[in-house]
Amino acid sequence: MTKVTEIAPDIFWVGAIDWHRRVFDRFFSLPHGTTYNAYLVRGKEKIALVDTVARGFEDTLLEKIGQIVAPEDIDYIVMNHAEPDHAGAIPRVMAAAPKARLVASRRGVEMAGDFFDVPPERCQAVTDGQTLDLGGKTLQFLDTPWLHWPETMSTYCLQDGALFSCDFMGAHLASHKLFAEDVGGLAIPEAKRYYAAIMMPFASRARRALDKIQGLNLRLLAPSHGPIHKNPSLIMEAQRKWASGPLEPKVVVVFATMYGATDTLKKALVDGLLAAGAETVEYDLSVADISHIMADLVDARALVVGSPTFIGGAHPLVSSAVETVCTLRPPGKVAAVFGSSGWSGGAVSRVKARLESVGYQVLEPLEIRGSPHTEDLEAARALARQVAERILAE
Ligand SMILES: Cc1cc2nc3c(=O)[nH]c(=O)nc-3n(C[C@H](O)[C@H](O)[C@H](O)COP(=O)(O)O)c2cc1C
Ligand SMILES: [Fe+2]
Ligand SMILES: [Fe+2]
Numbered sequence: 001m002t003k004v005t006e007i008a009p010d011i012f013w014v015g016a017i018d019w020h021r022r023v024f025d026r027f028f029s030l031p032h033g034t035t036y037n038a039y040l041v042r043g044k045e046k047i048a049l050v051d052t053v054a055r056g057f058e059d060t061l062l063e064k065i066g067q068i069v070a071p072e073d074i075d076y077i078v079m080n081h082a083e084p085d086h087a088g089a090i091p092r093v094m095a096a097a098p099k100a101r102l103v104a105s106r107r108g109v110e111m112a113g114d115f116f117d118v119p120p121e122r123c124q125a126v127t128d129g130q131t132l133d134l135g136g137k138t139l140q141f142l143d144t145p146w147l148h149w150p151e152t153m154s155t156y157c158l159q160d161g162a163l164f165s166c167d168f169m170g171a172h173l174a175s176h177k178l179f180a181e182d183v184g185g186l187a188i189p190e191a192k193r194y195y196a197a198i199m200m201p202f203a204s205r206a207r208r209a210l211d212k213i214q215g216l217n218l219r220l221l222a223p224s225h226g227p228i229h230k231n232p233s234l235i236m237e238a239q240r241k242w243a244s245g246p247l248e249p250k251v252v253v254v255f256a257t258m259y260g261a262t263d264t265l266k267k268a269l270v271d272g273l274l275a276a277g278a279e280t281v282e283y284d285l286s287v288a289d290i291s292h293i294m295a296d297l298v299d300a301r302a303l304v305v306g307s308p309t310f311i312g313g314a315h316p317l318v319s320s321a322v323e324t325v326c327t328l329r330p331p332g333k334v335a336a337v338f339g340s341s342g343w344s345g346g347a348v349s350r351v352k353a354r355l356e357s358v359g360y361q362v363l364e365p366l367e368i369r370g371s372p373h374t375e376d377l378e379a380a381r382a383l384a385r386q387v388a389e390r391i392l393a394e
Contacts (some may be wrong), residue, residue, distance in 0.1 A: 043134025
């Protein structure tokens with residue numbers, strides 16, 4: 001029998017641990033696996049399941065629920081978010097709980113139909129602030145749109161001060177230890193990496209949700225991935241900084257190189273940054289994990305991109321990383337671009353234009369021909385000084 005944990009009186013963790021999953025949404029690495037947290041709330045009159053698990057883990061979920069109540073006695077299935085990692089088990093649970101109604105935001109109800117064929121007559125749409133009385137347990141629904149999809153809401157249990165925030169403030173971390181306090185310092189760094197990949201494009205929504213949550217008497221923060229927080233203020237403060245700043249005087253240098261010319265320029269540039277007192281982290285895109293780059297960009301003031309020219313444009317590894325940056329929209333807006341080419345050039349102008357298109361202020365780029373000579377290395381150090389001046393003055 002798998003373990004069910006009562007995280008608060010009559011609130012049970014009935015989720016699944018996906019120890020072996022190594023990639024999420026086909027782009028985000030999961031070195032520690034993940035969890036799909038689902039919670040059973042047992043009131044005196046009614047029983048609610050808050051979120052479900054990914055497809056393939058239905059048996060685990062139903063077996064865990066069965067240790068507490070008969071699945072057919074569930075009255076409500078709260079779907080905070082329609083993404084299949086949380087809602088994939090809804091068809092099985094709806095079948096196992098024939099009298100249960102699916103509770104979701106108005107858009108969530110539409111999506112339950114679109115994604116899981118849940119008929120409208122089995123759904124109940126709720127609005128921001130609306131409550132559901134289970135008998136001694138009151139669930140309140142809070143609109144938290146775009147964290148992660150437009151339909152996303154959070155569910156708050158008033159009596160216990162427990163917030164089920166779904167993806168928001170989650171982390172990809174598989175562990176039998178359910179609480180953040182017990183996972184050996186991984187909770188906050190993994191939540192940051194998660195924030196970078198999932199929430200960073202929606203930072204203003206995250207700020208709004210944090211303001212909303214701030215007004216609650218929060219004592220337990222239970223997201224749907226990774227650790228549950230018994231001391232929510234720690235993760236809330238971290239999220240606040242990620243969503244609002246301040247940024248750090250840090251430069252993230254990403255580059256690719258085929259024959260070492262761009263790499264040599266990069267070394268001179270990094271020397272210049274360090275000499276000027278800027279914290280620097282660097283990523284060779286042929287081996288780097290994009291999620292680590294994005295996590296560093298959550299609080300870095302500057303991005304520096306190095307690329308050789310490749311068929312008239314940037315190296316494909318660089319194009320891909322730059323596209324990801326433009327999609328996820330980190331807050332630091334200072335950038336520099338450098339690289340080597342053989343004849344036409346073109347890498348740095350392409351990267352500069354793409355970064356400018358999403359609001360970066362790109363310093364005058366450095367593009368050299370062939371292998372770097374003394375004056376090229378001096379130009380790289382000069383570019384580094386300009387970057388450092390910009391970010392240290394902020
Ligand atoms: C596959 C390939 C495509 C290239 N395409 C171009 C090009 O379109 N225009 C250009 O100026 N240089 C082009 N080059 C030359 C490189 O940009 C040049 O060798 C540069 O110095 C490589 O920098 P690296 O040593 O950092 O890889 C190409 C080189 C390779 C290997
Ligand atoms: Fe999601
Ligand atoms: Fe998720």
